[in-house]
Amino acid sequence: MKGDSTNAGFDTRAIHAGQAFDPSTGAVNVPIYQTSTYAQHAVGKLYGKYEYSRTHNPTRTALEDCIASLEGGAFGLAFASGMAAESTLLQLLKPGDHVVLGDDVYGGTYRLFSKVLTRWGIEFDLVDLTRIEDLGRAYKGNTVLVWLETPSNPWLRSADIALVAAAAHARGALFVVDNTFASPYLQRPLLLGADFVVHSATKYLGGHSDVVLGIIVGKDAKYRDEVAFYQNAAGGVSGPFDSFLVLRGIKTLAVRMKQHGANALAVARYLDAHPKIDRVFYPGLPADPGHSVARKNQLSGGALQGGLPENFDVMQDNAGFGGMVSFLASGGETAARRIVELTQVFTLAESLGGVESLIEHPAAMTHASLAGSGVEVDPALVRLSVGIENIEDLLTDLDQALSAL
Ligand SMILES: *Cc1c(COP(=O)(O)O)cnc(C)c1O
Numbered sequence: 018m019k020g021d022s023t024n025a026g027f028d029t030r031a032i033h034a035g036q037a038f039d040p041s042t043g044a045v046n047v048p049i050y051q052t053s054t055y056a057q058h059a060v061g062k063l064y065g066k067y068e069y070s071r072t073h074n075p076t077r078t079a080l081e082d083c084i085a086s087l088e089g090g091a092f093g094l095a096f097a098s099g100m101a102a103e104s105t106l107l108q109l110l111k112p113g114d115h116v117v118l119g120d121d122v123y124g125g126t127y128r129l130f131s132k133v134l135t136r137w138g139i140e141f142d143l144v145d146l147t148r149i150e151d152l153g154r155a156y157k158g159n160t161v162l163v164w165l166e167t168p169s170n171p172w173l174r175s176a177d178i179a180l181v182a183a184a185a186h187a188r189g190a191l192f193v194v195d196n197t198f199a200s201p202y203l204q205r206p207l208l209l210g211a212d213f214v215v216h217s218a219t220k221y222l223g224g225h226s227d228v229v230l231g232i233i234v235g236k237d238a239k240y241r242d243e244v245a246f247y248q249n250a251a252g253g254v255s256g257p258f259d260s261f262l263v264l265r266g267i268k269t270l271a272v273r274m275k276q277h278g279a280n281a282l283a284v285a286r287y288l289d290a291h292p293k294i295d296r297v298f299y300p301g302l303p304a305d306p307g308h309s310v311a312r313k314n315q316l317s318g319g320a321l322q323g324g325l326p327e328n329f330d331v332m333q334d335n336a337g338f339g340g341m342v343s344f345l346a347s348g349g350e351t352a353a354r355r356i357v358e359l360t361q362v363f364t365l366a367e368s369l370g371g372v373e374s375l376i377e378h379p380a381a382m383t384h385a386s387l388a389g390s391g392v393e394v395d396p397a398l399v400r401l402s403v404g405i406e407n408i409e410d411l412l413t414d415l416d417q418a419l420s421a422l
Contacts, residue, residue: 027087027202028271035082036264047079049261072249076257080264084222087201087267089208090234092241094248095260099197099217100125101253102231104133106193106213108247109240112138115159119146119176121169123195123217124386131390143392146176147307152184160188165211166195168311171343171379171400173198173298175307178314182210197221197370198341202274204314207236220370221340224266224273227371230255273372273405278337280411281403285342287412293352293419295345295397301338311338340403341369343379350396352422353378357399359418362410369402374411376401 020033036047052074055067067073077095085093096102103126110116118130120143130141144155146165163185167176178194185192193213194206200221206214216222216232223230235241248254255263278301285299300311315336346352356376357365363376367383377383380396387393403411 030086031083031202031270032268034086035079047076047261047264049257050075051257070257071252071254074254074257074260076264077255077260080255080260080267083264083267084201084216084218084232085234087205087270088196088214088234089201089205090214090236091238092235092245094233094235094245095218095255095263096231096233096248097253097255097259098229099123099215099219099231100129102215102217102233103195104129105247105251105253106215106233106244107134107139108251109191109243110134110139110162113159114139114161115157116141117144117146117152117155117160117163117190118142119165119167119169120144120392121172121174122164122166123170123197124384126164126166126195127390128386143390146181147174147310149177149180149184152181156188156190160190162191162193164193164195166198167204167314168198168300168307168339168341170198170341171384171394171398173300173305173307173341173343175300175311175314177310178204178206178209178211182206186210199315199339200270200274200370202270203278203336203339206314207234209314212236212240218263218266219368221274221277222267222270223263223370224270225262225371226368226373228259228262228266230259230263274339275335275337276405277340277403280405280408281340281342281401282337283408284401284403284411284415287415288342288344291419293347293422295347298343299338299341342401342403344399344401345395345397346399348397348422350380353397353399354381355422356418359421360414361417362406362414363401363418369400371402372405374402374404374406 020029038045053070080095081093118141142155144151182192191212194211196214197217197220214234218230218232282301285297285302288294289297300307357378360376363374366375377400379400380394384394
């Protein structure tokens with residue numbers, strides 16, 4: 018068995034898939050092919066498959082093949098950012114199409130629909146996809162796509178991926194899952210029925226807050242040529258160095274996600290017991306309303322019709338529920354804004370998914386673009402991206418911030 022075979026374990030494929038050693042030098046790591054073009058030995062006669070780096074670059078190809086393997090897809094494509102990946106995938110739409118968008122999505126995704134795609138005649142409605150009956154009511158004659166983020170941002174709600182997939186396909190609609198928060202280590206939507214997964218690899222896949230990059234993974238090879246055509250035609254590709262950084266980050270995804278999950282659970286339990294906190298949102302807490310659905314999304318490929326796909330190595334029960342935790346401060350907006358300024362180990366910053374802990378105020382920061390949408394974020398909400406520092410230091414930091422309120 019080779020390390021990149023589909024039967025190899027997830028952690029093995031994270032390190033080897035798409036990354037055979039370099040045959041010309043024996044280099045163990047895929048080099049950063051910092052080149053825009055490739056020599057030809059006669060007109061139109063290439064040495065390999067590479068012609069121009071917007072179309073293909075070997076470092077990007079390695080990343081694309083690796084993430085396709087981890088998500089269980091037929092192909093992967095890498096972009097300059099998560100938003101470039103999303104806007105490229107949405108080139109599948111045409112004027113007059115209608116999209117059902119989860120009502121709790123990344124602010125930038127909402128902005129792409131509300132401020133950009135509507136100008137091109139694409140309609141959308143926001144729907145709470147944790148309530149599958151609402152999805153049925155939202156369909157229109159022209160609905161062609163359903164877009165889900167789970168666990169969602171910033172409320173960490175969980176929607177049943179297999180249920181939404183079945184409901185979307187019953188309507189002949191494509192189904193896209195933004196898998197940024199869980200990462201493929203915890204959740205593989207394509208194996209639960211999604212047609213496409215998108216990622217902001219800026220977050221857990223990169224894992225070190227040092228690169229911005231986006232990913233599309235497609236389940237069915239029949240979409241490869243069309244989406245790759247839009248990638249090359251619109252041109253929002255990831256560069257060789259950024260592709261290398263994400264490839265390198267992915268090698269430690271499994272160990273990082275376990276530690277994020279363990280630290281986040283300890284933080285969620287601590288906050289849950291704290292008198293200055295009204296409510297904690299974390300799918301790993303057994304009392305969380307999304308707990309059982311999150312578990313099902315992560316663990317229950319076996320519940321699917323036809324059983325487990327061959328390359329579905331079932332999650333370990335100790336894999337955890339990721340590093341994102343949100344909470345409502347009892348003191349409302351004033352308290353929330355003070356907490357995010359009082360922590361010292363948790364850095365006040367947007368973004369998430371890196372080894373370092375971050376804290377932010379969604380209503381005024383990451384989700385400010387929801388103003389006027391009808392689904393604005395409660396200004397008492399604080400969002401944490403729990404890193405992999407020593408857990409005692411993280412709890413002490415939160416404790417001093419809450420005590421100072
Ligand atoms: C950050 C993020 C995006 C956008 O990705 P960029 O890499 O910042 O362009 C999309 N979806 C989710 C869930 C995100 O957190």
